[in-house]
Amino acid sequence: MTSEALTVGEVAAWMDEHFPPELQEEWDRVGLICGDRSDPVTRILLAVDPTEPVVNEALDWGADLVITHHPLFLRGTSFVSADTAKGRVVHRLIRAHAALFNAHTNADAATGGVAETLAEAAGLDPKTWRPLEPNSAHPELGIGRVGELPESTTVEALANRLAELLPESPAGLLVAGDPEREAKVVAVSGGSGQSLLEAARAAKADVFVTADLRHHPALDFLEEDGAPALIVPSHWASEWVWLPRLAAALELWAGERGVALETRISKVVSEPWDAYIPTLTSDNVEL
Numbered sequence: 001m002t003s004e005a006l007t008v009g010e011v012a013a014w015m016d017e018h019f020p021p022e023l024q025e026e027w028d029r030v031g032l033i034c035g036d037r038s039d040p041v042t043r044i045l046l047a048v049d050p051t052e053p054v055v056n057e058a059l060d061w062g063a064d065l066v067i068t069h070h071p072l073f074l075r076g077t078s079f080v081s082a083d084t085a086k087g088r089v090v091h092r093l094i095r096a097h098a099a100l101f102n103a104h105t106n107a108d109a110a111t112g113g114v115a116e117t118l119a120e121a122a123g124l125d126p127k128t129w130r131p132l133e134p135n136s137a138h139p140e141l142g143i144g145r146v147g148e149l150p151e152s153t154t155v156e157a158l159a160n161r162l163a164e165l166l167p168e169s170p171a172g173l174l175v176a177g178d179p180e181r182e183a184k185v186v187a188v189s190g191g192s193g194q195s196l197l198e199a200a201r202a203a204k205a206d207v208f209v210t211a212d213l214r215h216h217p218a219l220d221f222l223e224e225d226g227a228p229a230l231i232v233p234s235h236w237a238s239e240w241v242w243l244p245r246l247a248a249a250l251e252l253w254a255g256e257r258g259v260a261l262e263t264r265i266s267k268v269v270s271e272p273w274d275a276y277i278p279t280l281t282s283d284n285v286e287l
């Protein structure tokens with residue numbers, strides 16, 4: 001037992017152990033975005049996006065580390081001045097001696113990551129699931145999961161189950177396909193899963209749960225034989241599900257180490273959208 005606080009470096013090493021950086025996609029950026037590995041950590045705020053409101057919330061609470069799913073800078077940048085929102089994020093964190101760490105596609109791919117948490121939320125039997133897009137070096141891991149429900153259900157019942165488990169968000173949940181269709185084999189991928197549409201069909205999924213599907217690819221896909229029904233939560237909500245699980249795992253680890261650690265899930269709904277207004281309310285429009 002020790003009463004010493006964890007350090008940024010120790011938390012970063014724990015994250016890398018559970019969500020190995022080598023599982024990240026080639027284009028991705030994961031790891032310690034800013035911060036000093038020797039600084040102490042007693043409060044960690046977890047969020048999907050490292051936006052200004054998230055960082056303000058973290059620092060108002062007294063967090064010394066923010067862990068997000070998405071990177072702050074995915075592409076190279078030449079400026080981190082406080083002229084931009086991303087620059088202000090860096091400035092505010094450094095002034096507060098706080099750190100920012102992210103685990104993105106490595107967290108999608110790993111055991112206990114985003115895809116597996118979404119697969120659990122959908123009710124899939126862990127003994128049956130496998131990656132939708134296996135990692136080339138670690139084929140037992142990878143992006144998305146496809147597996148079986150212990151008992152068949154319907155697309156509608158599965159959508160309702162997910163609606164109860166996902167966080168409240170303006171975008172809600174969209175469904176494509178016959179609501180009465182049997183759902184036994186289910187594919188899931190947190191975030192944008194458009195590139196995995198064909199993989200979901202090839203895996204003979206009855207339903208594919210993923211976000212950010214564009215009009216033409218989704219419409220063309222649904223017109224072809226063997227296309228799974230689609231359940232489409234918001235990008236944010238589909239990845240948010242991982243945060244409570246990560247918070248619990250971090251607290252368990254700190255407890256085993258005998259160090260004080262508080263975690264909190266950000267209350268910021270970092271979707272681009274702020275309001276949902278149904279459009280079938282006008283008498284002037286007849287379809």
Ligand SMILES: [Zn+2]
Binds near residue numbers: 190192
């Ligand atoms: Zn994402």
